């Protein structure tokens with residue numbers, strides 16, 4: 001028999017046990033094994049009921065996502081196995097534990113009865129990959145729990161608890177016992193009560209209120225514009241009101257269209273890119289990680305506070321160090337306020353709040369950091385200050401401690417040298433708000449101990465971050481690319497585009513926020529200071545108009561949202577035109593000989609914002625600052641609100657076509673001039689375009 005599925009008997013009850021570690025994912029072998037097992041049961045007249053359960057830590061937790069890329073992929077063989085399970089003439093029980101997801105849920109739905117361990121999570125995450133459950137999840141689920149709940153469950157992609165599933169009638173029983181034993185007992189009880197077979201597909205849809213159903217459909221599609229899966233899910237789930245075979249055909253057609261859609265391909269690309277990003281090439285398997293029991297955060301401003309919350313949330317004690325008792329007090333109360341807001345929203349209990357605050361301590365002198373295993377500095381972005389701070393940390397911190405810097409742009413190697421122990425130093429670049437944003441850039445210095453990198457990557461997982469390793473360069477991966485994006489945003493405004501035109505062009509593609517709104521939120525002062533610092537370090541091009549607008553706004557005290565004036569004028573949260581920007585743009589254009597135009601199109605804005613950014617990404621790859629193309633896509637989607645449905649800037653570049661990008665870069669070099677190399681195509685991009693290859697598939701030479 002197939003090694004992944006075993007058929008055994010326990011008295012009158014037969015058992016099909018799937019054993020495909022680590023998560024019992026559906027594979028070709030599992031599907032074949034199930035098919036053979038069903039046949040064995042069909043032939044075994046003495047067996048009166050069948051239990052389907054899984055070995056290991058979970059019930060089937062999904063399908064093999066790589067299989068979706070195969071040109072001949074078809075959900076139909078699995079559907080056929082499920083149909084045969086459902087058509088069996090004796091009761092079939094699915095016994096769930098762990099996470100029953102996607103194809104696992106569809107297996108459970110094809111059984112006649114379902115019992116779950118009390119800690120089971122049940123869900124359909126397909127939507128996160130731009131898909132719908134393609135093996136009749138959209139047809140069987142509504143027959144059990146009704147259209148509205150099925151819509152919300154499939155369109156949200158979030159899992160529900162066993163208790164919730166029982167309440168909704170998705171499962172028939174919950175047990176604290178080990179799932180297989182519980183399943184066998186449950187099957188015996190069905191036999192004792194002479195329970196009948198109960199095919200889900202033969203059930204009629206529970207009655208529902210039309211207006212509530214419509215509301216659920218609207219809710220499911222609220223993010224709809226860029227996500228065709230959502231409207232397809234609504235259509236498929238609504239088709240459950242039709243005879244089963246008709247619904248099945250509709251689901252199959254919609255699934256196939258989604259599988260081939262650019263959005264789903266992009267989301268699948270990101271799914272794999274995120275997993276890859278967690279792997280650091282060249283790290284020995286047997287590295288001994290450093291133990292992190294106590295975290296110190298030096299500088300508790302905007303970033304330090306958010307950083308601290310990450311660790312408190314997972315039960316790690318944090319010591320905050322500030323310059324004065326007053327500053328410390330302000331930070332502690334700001335953290336409490338953030339937690340209180342979560343309590344008010346019902347996301348946290350008052351007990352959790354106190355527990356987390358109980359892990360927080362403070363000091364006004366760096367010497368208090370002596371017992372910390374990890375110290376993250378988040379003081380002002382000023383090289384001289386950071387070097388002094390790092391030198392002191394190098395002397396104070398215990399020998400096994402990791403010293404991390406949250407700098408956005410400064411040279412991590414220079415800071416590492418300043419500590420006198422560069423092997424212990426790493427960049428941990430959090431994004432604002434640090435307790436919310438998923439991305440963590442882990443900056444690997446020239447001398448960083450591999451164990452430090454491995455420890456920080458592990459810690460990132462613990463605090464729920466998506467970590468990407470970057471080499472040391474100005475702005476690392478994300479901000480280095482953002483720099484050219486901001487540069488073009490400013491030039492476009494100086495040439496005559498309004499900030500709202502610039503933002504709208506990329507927001508229309510699905511970018512969470514255009515560059516002007518983003519800088520207003522982050523702070524024009526923060527942005528201007530990095531430009532000024534970079535200038536001091538000799539990094540800027542010899543172009544007097546380079547990011548001149550942001551520096552002027554800064555000089556005028558227009559810091560963005562925090563002062564109510566920046567690229568926009570703010571009334572509450574509403575962003576209105578700031579007339580001063582237009583005046584400044586005209587003055588700067590005149591001062592720097594920039595021609596003002598009225599004919600700046602959406603297309604030009606999009607190309608000028610995104611193509612240099614992609615080009616910079618190619619340079620980052622060629623220089624080895626990012627390990628792989630997918631890492632760049634993860635940085636931009638997890639940290640900068642780049643639309644996931646286009647897969648990130650690199651994946652998008654391939655979809656647009658590299659030759660097209662190269663050609664448009666040449667066009668702008670000609671029309672805008674290229675005195676400072678702004679439109680010089682990276683040799684890597686150029687050569688891949690010439691060879692007709694994709695940037696996403698590029699691998700660094702070994």
Ligand SMILES: NC(=O)c1ccc[n+]([C@@H]2O[C@H](COP(=O)([O-])OP(=O)(O)OC[C@H]3O[C@@H](n4cnc5c(N)ncnc54)[C@H](O)[C@@H]3O)[C@@H](O)[C@H]2O)c1
Nearest residue numbers: 299300301302303322323378379380381406407408430432
């Ligand atoms: N704000 C952002 O969006 C953002 C994003 C990523 C990274 N960063 C980086 O994080 C760092 C901090 O930025 P921020 O926005 O939180 O700045 P901030 O001005 O809000 O906070 C800095 C804090 O450091 C404290 N501080 C300064 N010197 C100190 C010292 N010697 N000892 C103890 N405390 C000291 C200050 O009192 C202040 O509270 C910078 O390196 C910045 O580039 C900022």
